[in-house]
Ligand SMILES: Nc1ncnc2c1ncn2[C@@H]1O[C@H](COP(=O)(O)OP(=O)(O)OP(=O)(O)O)[C@@H](O)[C@H]1O
């Protein structure tokens with residue numbers, strides 16, 4: 001048997017392609033940064049000259065001052081921590097729990113068919129609609145917020161991972177059967193890894209939903225958290241505080257997405273090869 | 274001694290039994306130990322259906338499959354392994370971990386399984402590829418890894434359904450030569466399903482010719498190319514090749530073709 005040898009494209013051509021690609025990337029990033037800086041400058045000078053209402057739109061430096069001042073008093077850290085804890089706990093319960101349930105539904109066609117309309121029904125309830133009730137049931141503490149966050153993620157994760165599990169190629173299942181694999185060997189060695197891209201898809205979508213859930217929960221009742229900060233700011237007509245809160249939410253979202261991205265790269269290691 | 278595999282009166286139709294389309298009707302055949310037997314027939318004659326029945330993945334409506342005299346109808350037997358056209362490698366497993374899949378499921382300790390897989394990879398001149406993922410391999414290599422995954426579980430019978438259909442001609446020749454070499458040395462019995470008459474003649478000791486609607490065996494031919502060489506080009510150039518090719522072609526050619 002002759003050995004197959006992989007012939008890579010010429011290294012010169014490859015490196016030229018890479019440098020053209022990285023130049024394009026650098027251009028894109030500098031244009032994007034340029035736009036942001038220009039907008040911030042226009043906003044700041046507009047606010048100073050009175051062309052933009054400070055009352056309605058605050059200004060970049062006013063927002064910056066809020067962040068500096070609140071980090072000095074420790075409020076910033078307290079709010080970010082509160083929202084992060086609610087989000088992470090609720091996410092672990094709802095998104096990860098939902099993924100496990102969704103995969104597990106593969107085990108029984110009967111149970112999954114039975115549960116389908118109920119899952120759809122629960123999935124059709126907007127989180128805003130159940131949030132007040134949750135406060136009545138679970139009080140104004142952390143528990144209610146975790147429940148609200150979990151509620152806002154669970155159905156998406158459950159349905160995407162179930163769909164992923166059911167999409168497994170039956171020829172793979174037959175191959176496992178031909179090795180005399182039992183249902184749990186098929187589940188753990190085939191279904192779970194095969195559905196992993198879908199599970200991760202659900203987990204990624206849910207980062208956003210979890211954070212929305214946490215902010216909504218804080219709007220309903222809270223004594224800390226970024227949602228609390230935004231709500232207070234808006235009730236005092238302090239747009240600088242509101243906008244600083246929104247900025248914090250964006251940063252938290254970026255950080256959470258980055259972490260999920262790392263997780264995805266670690267799990268789908270084989271896909272990049 | 275019982276045949277390596279025997280099929281008795283296999284009948285199968287899809288859909289509601291009366292009125293359903295008869296796909297296989299009353300197929301009976303036997304495969305001897307260490308024999309290489311091909312089933313050749315036009316598209317839609319029920320070859321893959323037969324494959325599923327032999328593997329036990331699908332029960333026939335009537336009839337029985339006996340492996341080594343033991344009735345295995347409708348259930349998978351560890352004595353039989355298969356290789357399909359799709360290599361069915363798990364993309365998230367490395368080459369080494371793909372090769373040991375069957376051993377792992379049978380509960381063989383990972384260490385021992387890996388040691389055996391290293392040996393097998395070496396004997397196929399694929400040492401150095403252990404840590405690669407299937408996505409990094411060429412189609413031919415993937416198909417070879419699939420064969421190793423089957424061979425390492427040491428089945429007595431290897432069943433192949435159009436396993437080399439998707440490969441280009443030179444690669445197909447190389448892989449088939451390797452297959453013949455490997456199965457002859459290891460003393461395996463092979464059932465090879467194909468629509469390719471040339472492939473059937475060059476590889477086989479015996480060929481069953483099938484027709485479509487309903488799928489039936491219409492002919493059985495012993496092949497003797499006058500050489501023991503596993504080299505496909507050598508076998509292909511045997512002076513007897515054309516005789517067999519013509520014999521089978523005439524059988525298939527006059528059978529009504531599937532639409
Ligand atoms: N699950 C199924 N339900 C209904 N009909 C089927 C099913 N599978 C196959 N058939 C039909 O049964 C007949 C035989 O199919 P089969 O796949 O066994 O043929 P084949 O000889 O393997 O064909 P090919 O050479 O194209 O692979 C075909 O007419 C096909 O359309």
Ligand SMILES: [Mg+2]
Pocket residue numbers: 320321322435
């Ligand atoms: Mg077929």
